[in-house]
Amino acid sequence: MDANLKHNIAFARLSEIEPAEIAAHMSDPRVAEHMPLLTFAWDDAAVRKFVAQAVRDWINAVGAKTAYIEPGSPWENGYCESFNARFRDELLDGETFYSLKEAQILIEQWRKHYNTKRPHSALGYRPPAPETIIQMDRSPVMH
Numbered sequence: 001m002d003a004n005l006k007h008n009i010a011f012a013r014l015s016e017i018e019p020a021e022i023a024a025h026m027s028d029p030r031v032a033e034h035m036p037l038l039t040f041a042w043d044d045a046a047v048r049k050f051v052a053q054a055v056r057d058w059i060n061a062v063g064a065k066t067a068y069i070e071p072g073s074p075w076e077n078g079y080c081e082s083f084n085a086r087f088r089d090e091l092l093d094g095e096t097f098y099s100l101k102e103a104q105i106l107i108e109q110w111r112k113h114y115n116t117k118r119p120h121s122a123l124g125y126r127p128p129a130p131e132t133i134i135q136m137d138r139s140p141v142m143h
Contacts (some may be wrong), residue, residue: 014054019047026050086114 014022023042025031040046059066091110097103119125 014051019044019051021046022050090114 022142023044026042026047052059087110091107095106097106115129116131118126118127
């Protein structure tokens with residue numbers, strides 16, 4: 001490898017890359033040399049359309065199906081919307097995570113509480129998976 005070349009190769013999900021970064025890359029004249037069909041103006045809308053098409057192509061390639069939910073229609077996916085609201089209200093809005101490990105620990109503690117102790121109105125104000133304590137008979141067993 002040429003010692004003068006300084007290339008950093010990184011892999012990332014296309015949807016995680018900032019649209020401005022994609023637009024700058026795709027507007028580079030060197031890209032146009034190799035991809036002449038993509039030489040239109042790369043603005044924010046073009047980037048979002050490009051990313052959305054890439055995601056649709058991937059979904060089709062793996063044979064998955066998507067469920068379309070109208071924007072602004074949380075009632076079409078009520079369970080997820082309800083959970084997300086509780087998660088945000090009960091944990092995320094009240095915490096500041098200073099490390100990934102801290103976030104993992106606190107979220108796991110909240111998840112256990114949510115599933116084993118927190119009452120759910122849809123279940124008659126009972127938790128979905130309450131902790132069970134089995135009393136042990138302390139008297140000796142003769143065999």
